[in-house]
Amino acid sequence: MSKLPEIIRRHEDQIWSTWLKEVGNAVRRTDLMSDKEFQSQSRELLTSIAEGAESGDVAHLDGAAWSHARELLASISATRATQGFKPSETATFVLSLKHPFFQSIRKELGGSPDAMFDELWNATLMIDKLALMTADAFLITREQLIVRQQQEMMELSTPVVKLWEGILALPIIGTLDSARTQVIMENLLGAIVQTNSRVAIIDITGVPTVDTLVAQHLLKTVTAARLMGADCIISGVRPQIAQTIVHLGIDLGQIITKAKLSDAFALALQKSGRSVVRNNNGAAPVAAPKKFEMPRGE
Amino acid sequence: MERIPILRMGSFLLVTIQVDMHDRLALQLQDDLTQRIAEWGSTGVLIDISTLEIVDSFIGRMLANIAAMARVLDAETVVVGMQPAVAITLVELGMSLAGVRTALNVESGMELLYELRGNFRPEAEDEISQA
Numbered sequence: 001m002s003k004l005p006e007i008i009r010r011h012e013d014q015i016w017s018t019w020l021k022e023v024g025n026a027v028r029r030t031d032l033m034s035d036k037e038f039q040s041q042s043r044e045l046l047t048s049i050a051e052g053a054e055s056g057d058v059a060h061l062d063g064a065a066w067s068h069a070r071e072l073l074a075s076i077s078a079t080r081a082t083q084g085f086k087p088s089e090t091a092t093f094v095l096s097l098k099h100p101f102f103q104s105i106r107k108e109l110g111g112s113p114d115a116m117f118d119e120l121w122n123a124t125l126m127i128d129k130l131a132l133m134t135a136d137a138f139l140i141t142r143e144q145l146i147v148r149q150q151q152e153m154m155e156l157s158t159p160v161v162k163l164w165e166g167i168l169a170l171p172i173i174g175t176l177d178s179a180r181t182q183v184i185m186e187n188l189l190g191a192i193v194q195t196n197s198r199v200a201i202i203d204i205t206g207v208p209t210v211d212t213l214v215a216q217h218l219l220k221t222v223t224a225a226r227l228m229g230a231d232c233i234i235s236g237v238r239p240q241i242a243q244t245i246v247h248l249g250i251d252l253g254q255i256i257t258k259a260k261l262s263d264a265f266a267l268a269l270q271k272s273g274r275s276v277v278r279n280n281n282g283a284a285p286v287a288a289p290k291k292f293e294m295p296r297g298e
Numbered sequence: 299m300e301r302i303p304i305l306r307m308g309s310f311l312l313v314t315i316q317v318d319m320h321d322r323l324a325l326q327l328q329d330d331l332t333q334r335i336a337e338w339g340s341t342g343v344l345i346d347i348s349t350l351e352i353v354d355s356f357i358g359r360m361l362a363n364i365a366a367m368a369r370v371l372d373a374e375t376v377v378v379g380m381q382p383a384v385a386i387t388l389v390e391l392g393m394s395l396a397g398v399r400t401a402l403n404v405e406s407g408m409e410l411l412y413e414l415r416g417n418f419r420p421e422a423e424d425e426i427s428q429a
Contacts, residue, residue: 067383101389145370185386186382186386189382189385189386191383191426192382193381193382193402196402196403197402198406200403220389220390223334223389223394224382224386224388225387226387226394226400227377227384227385227388227389227394227395227400228380228381228382228385228400228406229377229378229380229401229402229403230400230402280317
């Protein structure tokens with residue numbers, strides 16, 4: 001039976017004060033957390049560790065006695081992750097417990113090296129596990145943050161705009177993957193039904209690269225729109241992308257492609273039997289745009 | 299037995315699918331439609347599937363087949379009002395219905411048929427009765 005719980009209980013105050021000092025020297029971030037908050041947080045954690053150690057099992061921290069300590073560590077990690085602490089700082093915060101623990105153990109069992117070694121090993125095991133738990137919780141919080149941001153980006157980056165009666169445009173910005181294509185396709189097809197549009201322009205000016213997968217996604221979207229009775233025009237094909245498409249041997253089939261959004265819009269107007277006429281009678285003539293001159297360095 | 303009604307509008311046929319499409323119904327429609335086209339000498343078929351919410355590969359192939367058969371009988375087929383979900387499903391199933399013409403709704407589908415086939419062909423009826 002380990003003597004560790006007893007030692008912790010007897011020396012709790014001293015362990016706490018040494019720990020505060022240790023953390024203060026190593027990874028104390030006064031810019032991110034106040035002294036008061038930090039003190040109460042560490043005190044609460046130490047108490048929960050003592051509670052857990054009472055169960056006698058210091059090598060396995062998945063028992064019921066440790067649940068309080070586990071929850072506390074997870075929440076500390078999570079808040080620190082959002083506060084902007086580095087993962088190493090959070091882990092060091094827990095690992096700094098070692099020194100005060102070892103000191104207390106030496107004080108108690110200094111006379112018998114064998115017993116002291118056993119307790120040192122127990123304490124090391126326990127604190128290492130605690131530190132690993134902290135790292136896990138830290139990473140999970142970060143991952144959740146990333147997933148949430150990804151979702152937000154996906155929602156933000158697929159707007160369908162109406163250019164004219166019966167003409168929709170979908171400017172795509174960023175790389176196209178399967179998940180995004182699905183969202184884009186659903187948005188576009190939904191908008192086609194809602195606005196009763198016959199022509200949809202997909203503008204890929206903001207798509208950095210077009211590989212076979214992206215091309216396939218585009219083809220799918222265009223085919224689905226065609227099935228619903230709308231024509232699709234792909235615009236914003238940059239010279240490099242045109243080259244890539246040909247080099248990869250991608251067959252865009254009967255899809256109409258245009259270099260610029262304006263070209264596609266002109267075609268869409270033409271398809272719907274409209275034309276743009278410059279109107280000069282009555283209105284003041286439009287002033288010729290001033291020539292823009294590059295500032296010359298003197 | 300349950301049947302999908304086929305309405306005659308001049309030289310065009312109008313089919314509105316308003317029930318769940320199952321395989322037998324689809325085959326029945328295929329039969330009836332080819333029969334009608336031949337009988338009435340129709341030059342256009344308009345299939346409205348705006349209330350169709352579920353499709354499988356069979357129904358998709360049936361639509362393509364109907365269009366191909368109508369084409370052989372010298373009639374154009376226009377499928378109108380496909381739901382987004384249905385379109386996505388068909389694309390994911392790899393069916394692009396290449397030979398089928400599409401339109402957003404019945405109105406634009408009719409316009410498309412007129413564009414393709416000009417005006418009504420009232421003499422079609424006479425030809426049939428004379429033969």
